[in-house]
Amino acid sequence: MENLREPFQIMVRRFGLLAKYCCSTGGYNISLVQSHILYEIERKSGQSMQMVAETLGIDITTFSRQIQTLVKMDLVKKSPSPDDGRVFILTLTDEGLQTAESIDNQMNAFLEDVFSRMSSFEKDTVMHSIDLLNRSMAASEHCCSPVSCKKDQD
Amino acid sequence: MENLREPFQIMVRRFGLLAKYCCSTGGYNISLVQSHILYEIERKSGQSMQMVAETLGIDITTFSRQIQTLVKMDLVKKSPSPDDGRVFILTLTDEGLQTAESIDNQMNAFLEDVFSRMSSFEKDTVMHSIDLLNRSMAASEHCCSPVSCKKDQD
DNA sequence: ATTATAAACTTGCATTATACAAATAAATGG
């Protein structure tokens, strides 16, 4: 079997370290998982607890407590769903949005710096490749999550 | 600022979920960080504690304890360096190597499955892109690690 | 040599994260 993993592993590691670094920058102090939660809520507002937890592969009980913390920090708002009395809908507060956007900006600034070392053709190739990968990963059965494989690409 | 982050974030998340899943498969039960440690020791055997911890962005005290655990599990061997009485050299035991390889195989099998959904031209393009990214990330100053930026590509 | 400083690693300790089991509460299906 070919060793495809290595370059991925290194890249993912670098990206992860950057994300970790970005969390503890600029006044706020957020853990990496918390930033992942903020990111996902920003990306798609109004999801239920379950949905976000599952998307991120976080155990629902751990997630419940993480959300409690984020609500106390006034970064996340948790409102009962009008449709179903059991579910809670997650959105970002203004401060949460600000925090998420600030992290986003740092990540994007880093990526711009990375891409500034490439020709615009190379950049296009890379972005296209990431896109290709995401599509193929979404299509793969033993894709990712412990819940076997959520094929949502939304 | 352009939103470059999103596709990366999604891809990195998928890869992370897969890695997590691979850890708790096949009899052994390894945490995600432990598998990262095994991976890095396998990738480059004979590094010092400091080196591995720094590469992975793990606090050295946490790392020290993780290694203690892995030594107890008989997956990692920790030997005093002949050159410097302060440092310890990390290698994998046979069982550690087996475990690391098993995880590696699963990861590679997954990647093969992902790539099987592409033409061989697309696959080449993607692998080339990851390589490009890694080079550019390594060249970027505010690259990753808390220790600012280790530019080792080895 | 001797002392001071630094580097590699470990331990103490307090905090936080994790996940299983069990609980609550609301929905849905006979």
Add this chain to the structure above:
DNA sequence: CCATTTATTTGTATAATGCAAGTTTATAAT
């Protein structure tokens, strides 16, 4: 209306984290 399922929370035990302070060895300065 009762049984079952679903969404979320809480109890509890374990593991992970990271700062401060410690030990030991190396290196530099006198």
